[in-house]
Amino acid sequence: MTNTMLASCRTAAFVCLALLASHAFAAEAGGPPHFAPPEESAIPDNDFGAMIRLGENIFTHTPEYAPNNVGNGLSCVNCHLDRGRKAGSAPLWAAYVSYPAYRAKTKSVSTFEERLQGCFNYSMNGKAPPAGSKELTALVTYAYWLASGAPTGAKLAGAGYPKLPAPPQAPDFKRGAKVFEANCAICHGANGEGTKSGDRYAFPPLWGNDSFNWGAGMHRVDIAAAFIKANMPLGRGGSLSDQEAWDVAAFVDSHERPQDPRFNGSLAETQKHYHEENCSYGKQVNGQLLGSKSEPAGGRLRKQ
Amino acid sequence: MIASKLMAGAAMLVLGMAAARAAEVDAAKIVREGNAKGAAPCSSCHGLDGAGQAAAGFPRLAGLNADYLAKQLHDFKRGLRSNPIMQPMSQALSDAEITATARYYAALPVPKASEPAADPTLIKKGEALFQHGNWSKGVPGCYQCHGPEGQGIGAHFPGIVPQSSTYVRNQIRDWKSGSRRNDPAGLMKSVAEHLSDDEAAAVAAYLASRGAK
Numbered sequence: 001m002t003n004t005m006l007a008s009c010r011t012a013a014f015v016c017l018a019l020l021a022s023h024a025f026a027a028e029a030g031g032p033p034h035f036a037p038p039e040e041s042a043i044p045d046n047d048f049g050a051m052i053r054l055g056e057n058i059f060t061h062t063p064e065y066a067p068n069n070v071g072n073g074l075s076c077v078n079c080h081l082d083r084g085r086k087a088g089s090a091p092l093w094a095a096y097v098s099y100p101a102y103r104a105k106t107k108s109v110s111t112f113e114e115r116l117q118g119c120f121n122y123s124m125n126g127k128a129p130p131a132g133s134k135e136l137t138a139l140v141t142y143a144y145w146l147a148s149g150a151p152t153g154a155k156l157a158g159a160g161y162p163k164l165p166a167p168p169q170a171p172d173f174k175r176g177a178k179v180f181e182a183n184c185a186i187c188h189g190a191n192g193e194g195t196k197s198g199d200r201y202a203f204p205p206l207w208g209n210d211s212f213n214w215g216a217g218m219h220r221v222d223i224a225a226a227f228i229k230a231n232m233p234l235g236r237g238g239s240l241s242d243q244e245a246w247d248v249a250a251f252v253d254s255h256e257r258p259q260d261p262r263f264n265g266s267l268a269e270t271q272k273h274y275h276e277e278n279c280s281y282g283k284q285v286n287g288q289l290l291g292s293k294s295e296p297a298g299g300r301l302r303k304q
Numbered sequence: 305m306i307a308s309k310l311m312a313g314a315a316m317l318v319l320g321m322a323a324a325r326a327a328e329v330d331a332a333k334i335v336r337e338g339n340a341k342g343a344a345p346c347s348s349c350h351g352l353d354g355a356g357q358a359a360a361g362f363p364r365l366a367g368l369n370a371d372y373l374a375k376q377l378h379d380f381k382r383g384l385r386s387n388p389i390m391q392p393m394s395q396a397l398s399d400a401e402i403t404a405t406a407r408y409y410a411a412l413p414v415p416k417a418s419e420p421a422a423d424p425t426l427i428k429k430g431e432a433l434f435q436h437g438n439w440s441k442g443v444p445g446c447y448q449c450h451g452p453e454g455q456g457i458g459a460h461f462p463g464i465v466p467q468s469s470t471y472v473r474n475q476i477r478d479w480k481s482g483s484r485r486n487d488p489a490g491l492m493k494s495v496a497e498h499l500s501d502d503e504a505a506a507v508a509a510y511l512a513s514r515g516a517k
Binding site: 040081082083085086182183186187195197202203233234235236237239 | 436437439442443444448449451452455457458460488489490491494495
């Protein structure tokens with residue numbers, strides 16, 4: 001063998017090894033590529049690593065680490081399980097590589113940062129951290145690190161909540177109430193009020209003033225049903241039937257909660273602009289006109 | 305819906321009556337001496353301080369939620385938990401005595417760590433499971449239901465720090481086999497089924513290694 005051939009072989013071997021050692025990204029024929037985020041132990045022991053850890057702490061204990069941005073009692077991890085890692089629970093690593101993207105919700109192209117800001121305004125019923133703030137930088141850094149090696153723009157296996165086919169029967173409040181009592185009330189409370197451990201919520205409130213507001217994605221019955229089917233009860237995702245998931249989603253999403261931040265004073269107009277499909281906002285359910293008695297958006301931050 | 309509300313109402317009435325009669329029971333005496341109707345002194349296995357006997361797998365009861373403790377005794381009575389010692393014991397206790405002894409132990413302070421620290425690598429592995437679970441198998445971190453310090457949340461999710469590692473391993477075994485089947489919504493059965501024996505040992509070692517300072 002000549003020296004150049006030997007050198008080429010060595011380079012090829014090195015490249016092969018590097019590819020094998022680098023991440024858990026594999027494309028299966030015919031399906032979206034699979035991806036696994038790096039282990040916790042891989043967080044570097046430097047300033048960048050400190051920012052990753054801050055992002056993870058904000059994600060897991062949001063009212064504690066981002067108190068000026070959270071108006072309710074929720075943490076990101078309530079709906080993005082396993083610290084934003086779990087496939088089928090809208091993991092951060094899949095979201096990170098999907099942005100910038102056009103969003104039907106805003107009828108505009110959003111960056112990843114803007115998408116995160118939306119989470120604070122709606123799901124956290126709070127106030128979005130401004131661009132360049134430590135909170136936003138930390139969350140983006142954490143998401144970026146979780147997505148290490150994932151291909152930009154790829155739709156990864158496990159992204160979002162797995163879409164649930166329409167149920168055999170239209171989702172029903174009364175059937176959903178039974179599912180709730182049997183499977184959910186033990187953690188989330190008979191009245192969806194959640195359960196506290198000390199002054200923090202151990203199990204999040206699902207409706208009422210301490211929960212997500214009417215602008216959050218989770219208020220949509222199709223999104224809630226998909227989340228619930230794949231992830232609930234905690235540790236027993238997939239144990240409910242599709243019908244049960246749809247019914248209990250309709251039940252949870254048919255209770256009052258804080259107002260949509262886009263509310264313009266008219267329930268009918270706000271419903272027409274933003275709530276035409278997949279939800280009960282502006283509708284009469286179980287004797288309540290949903291959205292008519294909502295406290296204004298912002299939660300505890302309104303009092304500041 | 306109405307039937308279940310009536311049943312819930314009836315259950316509350318029974319419990320309320322039991323609670324009223326419980327106030328008349330000398331719980332401390334039963335704990336020290338038994339009730340002379342077949343229930344041996346609780347303290348002979350669980351201690352006067354409720355710390356239990358870790359090596360034998362007799363659990364600590366001190367500081368656990370009173371409703372949780374009472375439910376366990378009722379569940380032993382009903383056969384939802386199988387145990388050759390606790391079943392006859394619970395059958396020999398009246399509802400009022402169950403409520404009273406549960407309250408007695410609930411009021412005691414949470415003890416220090418259960419056992420001298422085991423292998424530090426094992427404990428570290430257990431700590432990781434306690435905090436992060438193993439979501440590749442759908443197992444949540446224990447803290448998510450049992451509280452950030454494992455101190456327990458309400459009546460349904462008991463304190464687990466500290467707890468005898470032998471007892472913890474036995475419960476995991478019993479949920480897996482179905483000989484313990486009183487866990488609400490089958491939550492612990494699901495966890496137990498997805499823990500390997502090594503993981504069960506690690507978590508048990510961790511839970512035994514911590515307690516009140």
